[in-house]
Amino acid sequence: MAAEWHEDAVQVGIIGGSGLYDLEALTDVREVRVTTPYGDPSDALVVGSLGGIRVAFLPRHGRRHQIVPTNVPARANIYALKSLGVRQLISVSAVGSLREDFRPGDLVTPDQIVDRTRNRNGTTFFDENLVVHVPFGEPFCGRLRELLGSAARHATDTAVHAAGTYCCMEGPQFSTRAESELYRSWGLDIIGMTAVPEAKLAREAELCYAGLALVTDYDCWRADSEDVSASAVTEVMRRNSAAAKASMATLLASLDPEPKCGCQDALATSVITPLDAVSETTRDRNRLLVGRYFAAQEPKPAA
Template sequence: MGNSEPVWGIIGGTGLTAIDSLMVDDTLETETVWGAPSAPLRIGRLGGRKVVFLARHGDPHRIPPHRVNYRANIEALRRAGVDRIIAVNAVGSIHPAMTPSSLVLPDQIIDYTWGRAPSFHEENLEHAVHVDFTWPYSESIRDALRAAAAEVGVACHDGGVYACTQGPRLETAAEIRRLEQDGADIVGMTAMPEAVLAREAELDYACLALVVNWAAGRTSEVITMDDIRSNLDAGIGRVLQVLEACLRAD
């Protein structure tokens, strides 16, 4: 769109359907060739930078992970002029050091989803399209988030493997043991195909993950929504601190 100023996109996950400190200038309801995005785009400024915010699960939160229209979401952000995206994802922890309410900057993904539209390049093609996905997350955005976390004194685990499962149910203890054997550190339901669609759209993309529970079988307790909400409440303020510091520094 010819913007001289970089435009950041923020995709809010569970617990982040709005950013109170975002100074909203416009709210855009839009359609794409893939359908409507999860929610209207909120366009404004955060940390002194132009930001387009999108609630991944809708506002109010109503769309389960396997029914999110990831293609429409990424396309709507691209058409709004976004050239870099920070995705906020709520995850469970497999790694003992990644405790509930802590933040993680994953650097890898293993995709266990099925039946989701995985690409923009599926029909009416002149040739098959393949994108390199060796490193699924933008290192420059990860660097910026890491520096922002250090600036505001928020501990953030640097690196980790995000296992993306289908949902909407949580995993069994046996499934978590399998994911651990595969090398996964955290588990969630929304990393894919969002990350690869951003790559296809040539948008820089990285994930800021908030741990909201121990994964199944990591403790003797059952996972409850009350515990997840409690960890969301405990950690979401730190997520916002890091986001604002990252954008101020850009």
């Protein structure tokens, strides 16, 4: 990893989705280019200060929206943020609604995910002679999710839904009507294309991770609404980006930069492979993520 930045560590990361490509409220801004063992992130990271906290902002699809959901370099994105010191991560994304009461323009802080992706590469950091099974029953950090929802309610006059199950589809095409009705019959609430593998990798990186989902449409299940289109999504996201940015600013103004949370120790009981069975190459690639657990297994020097 190489970074062109040597000041105080970043504490919070924000990944922006469709329609959110920058964060104008940041001060003392500079671009940081990071290379990782998993390739390059989606774009340069924009590092600055907001609410007294050092923040790194990364546009998920690139600042010109050139990366389709399937090809988002999620491992590089999460690794790059972790390498700068990020411990808490907010994901902003556009979603369709599978419920009548989750209206376009509303915000959702989802609490669950159903993975319907098929072609995602890099869904784990640990895929070569190192086996790690992280707990994922609660895919979003409950502590950070509640703080984010509260901040959104205080910062905007938009309806904010405190929970919801996010159906992550492959894309880039939108759903068929039959698929949309199937997901509704399962009791799913919103549908998008980017929470997986992002949430899984954030857990493996021991980051507190929460999502702010901006409802842009009713997918294609609602008979009296037009089917979702890219232009409609972009327009609603453009209008709602102000609500997302206000929510971020309010959250950061009161956020503890040193979280005390179980997410920060997610690997404590998850690393299965003993150190002496892990190759040096794998150790080096994953030292940022599991170095402290490797160190605990290192033989103690003789007295």
